[in-house]
Amino acid sequence: LLADKLDNTFRRLRGLGKISEKNIADALRDIRLALLEADVEFGVAREFIGRVKERAMGQEVLKSIKPGEQIVKIFRDEIAALLGGDAVGLDLTDPARIMVVGLNGAGKTTTSAKLALRLKNEGRRPLLVACDLVRPAAVDQLATLAEQIGVPVYKPAPGSRDVVAVAREALEWARTQNGTVMIFDTAGRQEVDEALIDELRQLHAFLSPRETLLVADAATGQQAVNVAQTFDRAVNVTGIVLTKLDGDARGGAALSMRSVTGKPIKFSGEGEKLDQFGPFVPGRMADRILGMGDIVGLVEHAAARIDEEQAAKSMDRMMSGQFDFNDFLDQMKMMQNLGPLEGLLGLLPGFGKIKKQLPEGALDPKRMKHMEAIVLSMTAKERSNPNLLNPSRRRRIAAGCGRPLMEVNKLIKNFSEMRKMMSGKGKMGAMMKQMASMK
Ligand code: GDP
Ligand code: MG
Helix, strand or coil: CHHHHHHHHHHHHHHCCCCCHHHHHHHHHHHHHHHHHCCCCHHHHHHHHHHHHHHHCCHHHHCCCCHHHHHHHHHHHHHHHHHHCCCCCCCCCCCEEEEEECCCCCCHHHHHHHHHHHHHHCCCCEEEEEECCCCCCHHHHHHHHHHHHCCCEECCCCCCCCHHHHHHHHHHHHCCCCCCEEEEEECCCCCCCHHHHHHHHHHHHHHCCCEEEEEEEHHHCCHHHHHHHHHHHHHCCCEEEEECCCCCCCCHHHHHHHHHHCCCEEEEECCCCCCCEEECCHHHHHHHHHCCCCHHHHHHHHHHHCCHHHHHHHHHHHHHCCCCHHHHHHHHHHHHHCCCHHHHHCCCCCHHHHHHHCCCCCCCHHHHHHHHHHHHCCCHHHHHCHHHCCHHHHHHHHHHHCCCHHHHHHHHHHHHHHHHHHHCCCCHHHHHHHHHHCC
């Protein structure tokens, strides 16, 4: 994975107090190799490195207080620019037709409904058309979703086989429906094959859609690039929808698809529910590709409200696994300063999913107060050396802060697990989850 390759490069950079041109050159070389290995096209990678280099060698980095952090940020911004680039909205001029294409299971049908819901909420009048005549249950699936969101749907007669004929009927039907934009859900395949491409090409020629959206599963990996190219050649894709961003995919495919096809990623799907969908956010994807959550964002955000020095120190200690209860206290104060914890956690990609797994009320400020009370009842020695916390000390702490012993034990247990995890690979999301589930 691109992210794994870059992990070390960034960890090294972050650790540097002062930075030299040689450090920068080394890092850029690593980054360039990683990009090439991730199938990013050679010219794109070279141009990209050129831009990062220009900025990195400038005053911006060499004179900054935290040069490592600064370079990572430049890299992140440039990736975001590469992903976002000239991203534009949908062309919905009349007759607004959107054709949705992609492999089986990519999320076409779900995306069609999600898009319809979104357009409807914008005050438009979407119509859905079921053009997947291959899968037996496909029509009913779309019809069920359409009903959930209150959008009219055209269902071809059972046994229909000719997708162009169905589209023609649907256009007739649409005259009676007072819609302003039509969304055509199409059939997919396990792999791209001639029959599928043929069918889509004919449908595309008949509809002349304003938008042809290629739906791609974010976890597909590098093969997604070939798929994207094949679809693009057949039906002239106007935009990509990246689905299942709520999963573990780290996004190398997005970068490659975007850079190789040159097509903008217009939307992303972030869950099975129909409202878990929205415009693609390049910055968030860049963070995912960098595999570090939005650490840069966290640092920036935090720096605005708290002592910058302390934030950096605490971040470093977290990542290096030296974290103790003193850091934990600092962290809690930082979070309290930052306002609602959810706002902060929301900066992390995939947080929606984590949140679902949390026990009810785990982000409650009251519980955080309890955690803080427990830590404050520890002696300075215990805080810096949590291994000292034997049963009798725990009982003393519980009595001191007025919280049940069970709660004290749980906090210490979760803390140890969190520390263990942090000293491994820097998985911010998991870490935050641990932190949030302490009570
Ligand atoms: P199609 O074969 O391309 O039409 O794919 P479907 O729309 O039927 O989706 C396949 C599966 O992926 C279904 O179980 C969907 O609920 C699921 N799915 C679609 N989009 C997303 C998403 O953004 N996140 C998650 N977690 N699941 C999704
Ligand atoms: Mg489908």
